[in-house]
Amino acid sequence: MSCTELDIGLHVLDHQLLDKDGRRCGNVDDLAIEGGPGEVPEVVALLVGPGYWGPRAGWVGRLAGWIGGGAKVRIDWDDVAKVDSAVHLKRNATQLGLGRGDDRLRPYAEKIPGAGR
Amino acid sequence: MSKVFGLSLGILAAIGGFVDIGDLVFNTAAGATFGYQLMWVIPIGVVGIIVYSEMCGRVAAVSGKAVFDAVRERVGFKAALGALVSSEVVNLMMLAAELGGVAIALQLLSGLPYRWLILLAVISFAVIIWATAFEWLERIFGYGGLCMLVFAVAAVKVGPDWVKVGKGFIPHVTQHNPTLYAYFVIGLLGTALSPYEVYFYSSGGIESKWSPKDVGLNRANAIAGYALGGTLSLALMIVGATVFLGHGISPQHLGTVALGAGDPLGKIGLLLALVGILFAVGGASIDTLFSGAYNLAQFCGWEWGRYRHPKGAPRFALTWLVLLVLAMGIVMTGVDAVALTEYAVIFSVVALPLTYVPILLVANDKAYMGRYGNGRLANALGLVYLVVLAVVALTAIPLMVLTNVGQN
Numbered sequence: 001m002s003c004t005e006l007d008i009g010l011h012v013l014d015h016q017l018l019d020k021d022g023r024r025c026g027n028v029d030d031l032a033i034e035g036g037p038g039e040v041p042e043v044v045a046l047l048v049g050p051g052y053w054g055p056r057a058g059w060v061g062r063l064a065g066w067i068g069g070g071a072k073v074r075i076d077w078d079d080v081a082k083v084d085s086a087v088h089l090k091r092n093a094t095q096l097g098l099g100r101g102d103d104r105l106r107p108y109a110e111k112i113p114g115a116g117r
Numbered sequence: 118m119s120k121v122f123g124l125s126l127g128i129l130a131a132i133g134g135f136v137d138i139g140d141l142v143f144n145t146a147a148g149a150t151f152g153y154q155l156m157w158v159i160p161i162g163v164v165g166i167i168v169y170s171e172m173c174g175r176v177a178a179v180s181g182k183a184v185f186d187a188v189r190e191r192v193g194f195k196a197a198l199g200a201l202v203s204s205e206v207v208n209l210m211m212l213a214a215e216l217g218g219v220a221i222a223l224q225l226l227s228g229l230p231y232r233w234l235i236l237l238a239v240i241s242f243a244v245i246i247w248a249t250a251f252e253w254l255e256r257i258f259g260y261g262g263l264c265m266l267v268f269a270v271a272a273v274k275v276g277p278d279w280v281k282v283g284k285g286f287i288p289h290v291t292q293h294n295p296t297l298y299a300y301f302v303i304g305l306l307g308t309a310l311s312p313y314e315v316y317f318y319s320s321g322g323i324e325s326k327w328s329p330k331d332v333g334l335n336r337a338n339a340i341a342g343y344a345l346g347g348t349l350s351l352a353l354m355i356v357g358a359t360v361f362l363g364h365g366i367s368p369q370h371l372g373t374v375a376l377g378a379g380d381p382l383g384k385i386g387l388l389l390a391l392v393g394i395l396f397a398v399g400g401a402s403i404d405t406l407f408s409g410a411y412n413l414a415q416f417c418g419w420e421w422g423r424y425r426h427p428k429g430a431p432r433f434a435l436t437w438l439v440l441l442v443l444a445m446g447i448v449m450t451g452v453d454a455v456a457l458t459e460y461a462v463i464f465s466v467v468a469l470p471l472t473y474v475p476i477l478l479v480a481n482d483k484a485y486m487g488r489y490g491n492g493r494l495a496n497a498l499g500l501v502y503l504v505v506l507a508v509v510a511l512t513a514i515p516l517m518v519l520t521n522v523g524q525n
Contacts, residue, residue: 027417
């Protein structure tokens with residue numbers, strides 16, 4: 001997506017990710033920004049997963065990230081469809097490698113009667 | 118009929134969130150200790166929770182954002198992680214206390230052993246929540262809790278001195294034990310504004326699939342629900358003052374609170390009071406349990422909500438199951454449920470600003486609130502209450518130490 005006026009720090013970082021079916025599939029935990037001195041910095045990817053918490057909050061973040069399993073997923077900015085109160089993605093979570101924790105638990109949840117009600 | 122059911126969320130938030138075990142005990146004890154002198158604190162708390170619930174419900178309806186989403190994007194990752202950890206600890210303490218309250222109410226009704234009833238309560242909650250849609254959880258516990266209205270009847274029946282009651286609404290300081298008085302003021306404000314009420318209320322709005330056209334419904338829920346909660350709090354205080362102050366009884370047990378209705382209304386009053394208490398603390402268990410699961414899921418960006426079913430949001434379902442088992446472990450140790458709530462209320466007060474500041478900021482963000490952003494009244498009241506919250510947050514722990522947790 002192209003963006004004209006968007007406060008990346010306020011309206012992208014730490015926002016909910018929704019896949020193309022509207023499924024919640026993570027939070028924008030960090031941003032990959034490129035651009036050398038003198039160039040306009042550009043966001044090239046969203047970094048998602050507890051593995052990226054360390055640099056955000058020191059040892060507390062690393063501990064929380066370790067407890068959270070330390071997963072890291074990189075989503076190219078090209079996969080972003082639009083940004084409003086959440087960040088919408090162009091593909092579904094499974095294709096992008098997001099929401100894997102829920103996908104792994106689902107077969108067990110389904111074994112208990114009433115899980116779909 | 119759908120209009121009546123439309124208010125279920127407000128009623129559950131009020132009966133389960135506002136009138137929880139902490140409120141039952143704090144209000145009755147305040148009446149039993151200071152008579153009608155603390156009545157003025159209740160409207161202040163009620164208006165505050167209405168202002169912020171309306172705000173976060175509106176944010177949820179318009180932007181689809183629940184409170185913890187707002188916390189994470191507005192206070193930064195580090196502070197949000199701190200807020201998450203402290204809110205999870207406090208929620209768990211509250212949940213344990215409410216489960217203890219459920220077991221006490223069941224014990225008074227049935228006479229069976231306390232620990233077996235805790236187990237029964239936990240298993241029942243697990244089955245009910247796993248298999249019941251959100252709107253039915255709201256209806257069962259919200260409307261069941263309406264039995265608490267028996268306290269309003271009792272408050273009139275005990276024949277209080279209404280002139281004295283009226284004078285209690287004028288804010289004033291007492292000469293007799295001002296430190297304990299201040300502790301009660303802070304505690305009453307703390308239970309009225311406990312953060313889990315807004316966590317539950319805003320996520321509940323999303324569970325109820327509110328959209329921008331529901332901002333009126335949200336306002337009606339916030340005002341009607343918490344006004345009802347406030348009325349019940351006033352009734353509890355009047356009953357506490359009239360029934361217990363005269364006899365030098367200080368209610369430290371949930372059963373004593375129920376006796377407040379039993380004294381003027383007899384057996385039926387006592388029974389209704391116990392059933393009302395059972396549903397109110399049962400509703401509060403659901404509020405605190407869901408708040409804990411909502412916050413973790415929203416912080417991590419997981420799929421969440423009872424409306425997604427355990428199959429659609431398995432990590433959310435696993436979280437509430439784990440929290441339920443942990444809380445059971447705490448309450449099984451035999452810890453005093455009432456004392457536990459008192460600690461939980463005072464500790465939650467310290468984290469209040471981290472919850473309420475982000476709500477105010479997001480409600481003012483025109484980028485996604487558009488024409489539904491805060492008006493002047495909401496902002497003026499929001500700011501006034503931030504000052505109140507700051508005072509409460511700064512004085513809570515010193516007062517808790519000075520009064521030995523309200524013991525003298």
